[in-house]
Amino acid sequence: MSDHPDLEIASLAEFDTAVAAHGTLADHRVQAVDLTERSHALLSVDTEGAVFLGCPMHPDAAAKVRAAGALVFPPVPGLPFDPYRGSLYSPDELFAGLAHGYEATPDARAYTWFQETKAGGDVFASMLRAVHDDSISDALDELLAGQRVVGVMGGHAMGRGTDAYAGAARLGRTLARAGLTVATGGGPGAMEAANLGAYAAPYEDAMLDESLELLAKAPSFTPSVTDWARAAFTVREHWPAGGDSVGIPTWFYGHEPPNAFAGHIGKYFANATREDGLLARSTAGVIFLPGAAGTVQEVFDNATPNYYESRGAPTPMVLVGRAHWTEHLPVWPLLRSLARDRAMDTRIALVETVEEAAETLSRPASAR
Incomplete structure (x- = not known):
């Protein structure tokens, strides 16, 4: 998209405002x-240097804007997704048609298209x-500009109904209530739990306890993604005014569906782009x-x-679970070796509980 946000148009309301305010679409994106109902505007205003992506x-309007010096990239028929989309996904959008089974949803159909191509x-x-992934990155940048974003990483195998899942949910709630924007990999397990916690943040504490009970009836996305997703939407129906958070999943892992508790979902085809962008x-x-x-890779x-990092302070890194990171997967000793004698040495921490993690992240670096 353009380097000038005021020239970017991603909705019909923005289009009408630009035409009314400036009387031109020159150099706009x-x-x-x-725009099928905006032919009059397209035929009457200057469109030189404009770019129309999937509009x-x-x-006759398309012919006129091309002749006037605009580039027109028409919609691509037959796709289960819009490569030129101007916004992130919502859970309702990705899971539309869930009543007929997960396989009928846009999320599942996009994965099938990916596998076939x-x-x-x-x-x-x-x-x-x-093009799709670049559009998602652009939408994420616009959404998160100026926000204090904390990433919560963890495995997809963490099951609903477990103490670990409940702890991750409490962590997401604590972070959201502290004014932070929770961002996860957007999938099941620990990722879903953190997004659930952020969703529960505006409610009384009992709401999360009740939600955890409802979700435990479908503890995993296997063997049925349909049942797993329906349980999440049952929670959303009971408590429709949940808090916002961000999920950044990928179709690269087709066995990991997105979770329904992230209000904004930036789903990618390229996993490497997704992981780098999330961090x-x-x-x-x-x-x-x-x-x-x-x-571990993350x-x-x-x-x-x-x-x-040489221009400013490294971002804090907090690892939860001493035995996991020192014995089962001994990441911590290597991380400490990398951090030694570097500015990041005071920006890493190993803690035992999610409560300690939230507290550690809120402390100044010198106190870690």
């Missing part, structure tokens, strides 16, 4: 806006994935709950830019 419009080396399909946007620090290979993906 219009992203995934249905339906009447053929990724192995064939089709340059058009790979271009569509790249880079966690400006207030990252908490690592017990996980396996993916979480620890060092986060440690690397911190290690080489």
Whole structure:
């Protein structure tokens, strides 16, 4: 999109405002806006240098704006997703049609399309994935600008109904109530729990306890994603005014559906882009709950830019579960070795409980 946000248009209301205020669309970037009812405006205003990304419009309007010097990238028919979308996903959008089973939802159909196209080396399909992911990154930047974002990382295997899941949910609630924006990998397990906690933040504490009981009836997304997702939407129906948080999942792991408690979902095709973007946007620090290979990778993906940070303070890193990170997956000794004699040495911590993690993240670096 344009380097000038005031020239970016991602809704019909923004389009109407731009035309009324400036009388021109020259050099504007219009992203995934249905303009079939705006032919008069398109035919009457200057569109030189404008770019229209996936905007339906009447053929005569499209011909005119092209002739006037605009670039028009028409919608791509037959896709289960919009590569030019101007906003993040919502749970309702990704799980539309869940009443007919998860396989009928846009999320499942996008994964199926990904599986069918990724192995064939089709340059058009790979271009569509790249355009989509760039649109998601743009939407994330716009949403999170100026917010204090804390990342919560952890494995997808953490089951509903467990003490660990309940602890991760309390952590998300505590962080959200402290005014932080919770961001997770957007999937099941620890990720869902943290998003659930943020969703529960506006309610009395009892709401989270009741939600945990309801969710425990479908403890895992296997064997049925449908039952797992329906349990989450039951909670949302009981308590519809939940708090916001962000989930950044990926279709790369098709066996990991997104969770329904993140109000804003930035789902990617490219897992590497997704992971790097999630960590880079966690400006207030990252908490690592017990996980396996993916979480270990995220620890060092986060440690690397911190290690080489020279312009400012590294972001805090808090690992939860001493035995997990020192014995089961001994990440902590290596992380301490990297941190030694670097500015990041005071920005890392190993704690036992989620309560300690939340407290540690809120303390100044010199007190860690």
